[in-house]
Amino acid sequence: MSEPLLEVVGVSKQFPGVRALDDVSFTLRPGEVHALVGENGAGKSTLIKVITGVYRPDGGEVRFLGRPAAFAGPLDAQHAGISTIYQEVNLVPLMSVARNLFLGREPRNRLGLVDVGRMHREAAEILAGYGITSDVRRPLGLMALGAQQMVALARAVMVDARVVVMDEPTSSLEPREVETLFGVIRRLHEGGVGIVYVSHRLDELYRICDSVTVLRDGRLVHSGALAGLDRVALVSHMLGRPVAEVRREGFTSFAGSHDTATDRPPVLRAEGLSSRYRLAGVSFAVRPGEVVGLGGLLGAGRSETIKAVAGALPLDSGTVEIDGKPLRRPTPVHALRAGIAVQPEDRKAEGLALGLSVRENIALAVLPRLSAAGLVSEKKIDRIVETFMTRLRIKAAGPHQRVGDLSGGNQQKVLLARLLATGPKVLLLDEPTRGIDVGAKAEVQALIDELAAEGLGVVLVSSDAEELIEGSDRVVVLRDGAVVGELRGDQVTTEQLMNTIAVAAS
Structure with a gap:
């Protein structure tokens, strides 16, 4: 067996009132894709920060390439060969895409000046391999969040790291981008790079990970090969509940559908929402006690619709009504006063x-x-x-x-x-379970059901098609900022959602 790239030996970390890590050990070998899982608050983020030098452990040690490592911070860890991709894109939005990609290691000419032309050419070539064909001279902040995440991934990989830590890397990606990411992971795997993969999406773990370490309440509760551990057993380790209870409670699915009085007048009605290059006449309604999903690929206009209803996106035309009364001034403050609450x-x-x-x-x-x-x-x-x-x-x-x-x-x-x-009267939820573990996810989903049962109108956006379908009474399907279909009753299935998107794209 090959020598470990990275070892965490008996690490503990204490914060005021909280023991975040308690005698945790972790080993990563060359070419291994190692899943790090657990509920939110289990200690995953703290462990990553200890590995990359953000925190100093109170006990135990980190060993890298067989030697004790005490990095001064993430940059020091990166220079040593440990690169991290965070769930929230950790780049500079106002800088160009190319500048972000080469930040701190820009190509230079004979005079020692930044070779801008070469930087742009190389950036375009590198990003093309990640499915990104946008102008690399544009500010990064103008790109979709998923594309920004791919830029962060490309930056992390191009430093010739021996270890790459990926913290929820697919949370902002559409299916095509996820497949590109998995292709990159396979190349890194074949090249002997060790990967620490943090994700709450079980399908992903079983597709690409070789082994798994489970943390709960800051303690190590399981570590071993993933292939021999079924999903129910994995969730049982994460939640600290018996397998039979996990299977009975169904923590991998949405809490269920909602009883909605279809003859009740809408609590929210959006008519003809249009904004140049973003929305083109989007209309839909939400009744009290109803969860309406907004479906579509990234860039379809889902988040823009949420922002338009909440008064955060200037409109060229269109109206928003709450309880039959027009929102007189389309601003976030007036929307909040009218009863519209938005989770971005x-x-x-x-x-x-x-x-x-x-x-x-x-x-x-x-x-x-x-x-x-x-x-x-x-x-x-x-x-x-x-x-x-x-x-x-x-x-x-x-x-x-x-x-x-x-x-x-x-x-x-x-x-x-x-x-x-x-x-609020209406709750607008844009990716409410993004980056949340299965236990907390089930709690949030159950809370959405509970709020709907109490008469709240809910608009739900989720990149997880299964979550969107299982959690919605109806799904309004968007493409290129326009409504291309609506799924009701027996039509609310993942297959029908994909078919509607595909037909609209043809």
Whole structure:
């Protein structure tokens, strides 16, 4: 057996009130694709940060290429041969695509100046291998999130790393891009590169991973070959529940459909939403207690539709009505006052204040309602925060813990708590389970069902076709910013969704 590329030996890490890692060991060998899984808060992100030098362990050690390693930070780890692709694209949106790809290692001419022409040519050639044909001179931020993720992947791979850590790399990718990613992983595997693969999508793990390590509550609970471990057993390890209970509760599926009174008037009606180059006459309605899915590939206009309804995308024409009343001023503030709450796709960039506490983040949207004569009732805030932390099972050391220190799933729950605290009539959810483990995913999905049962109208966007189908009463299918079909009743199937998209593309 080959010598390990990377070893984590008995590592522990403590934060105030939280033991994030407790005597965890992990081994990665050349050419191995090793899955690192567990619920949000299990310690996966902390372990990655220990490996890449963001955190120093309180106990144990990290060994790289047979020698003890104490990296000063991610850049130091990268120079040594460990490259990381994060779930949230960690690049510079205002810089060009080419600049981002070569940042810190730009090709230079004989005078020592950046050879811009060569950089553009090489960037275009490299990215073509990842299915990206966009102008590499454009700012990165103008590209779709999935394309940005592929640029981050290309950047990580081109540094000749011995170890590549991939944290939820497919969360923003469409199926074609996922297949490209898997092709890259196979090439790295054949080249002897070790890959640490973090994902909550079980299908992916069983397609590309050789082995798996499961963390729960900061402890190692299982490590071994993936081929001999079925999905129910894997989820059982992650949740700490008996196999029979996992099988009975069905943690790998959506909670179920909803009883919707089809004769009730819509709580939300969008008519002819148009925005140049983005939306072309999108219309749909949502009734109380109904979950309406927006289907389509990345770039189809799903997120743009969400933003248009929420007043965050300027419209050339079209109207939005809540309970039959037109939204007089299409701005986020007026939409919120009318009862529209939106959870954006990128929770860190557009949703949360990572430097503030859990309490402060939840209270942000309701402060005006809780104040009198300019004074805020601290007791009312405490009651609301306690209510939603309990209802959404937010794992934190307490309400005053900084949101940026929470796991991705718990950050998502904090954002949902803030939205629900506003008492909305319509909830717009853009990728609500992106980057969330199976346990937290089931909780969020069950919460969506519960909210719909209470009469809330929900608009759901998900790149996971199965999740979209199982969680929606109806699916409005989009392509190129226009509605190309609507699935109802028995038509709400994954096959019919794919057929509708394919027919629209032909």
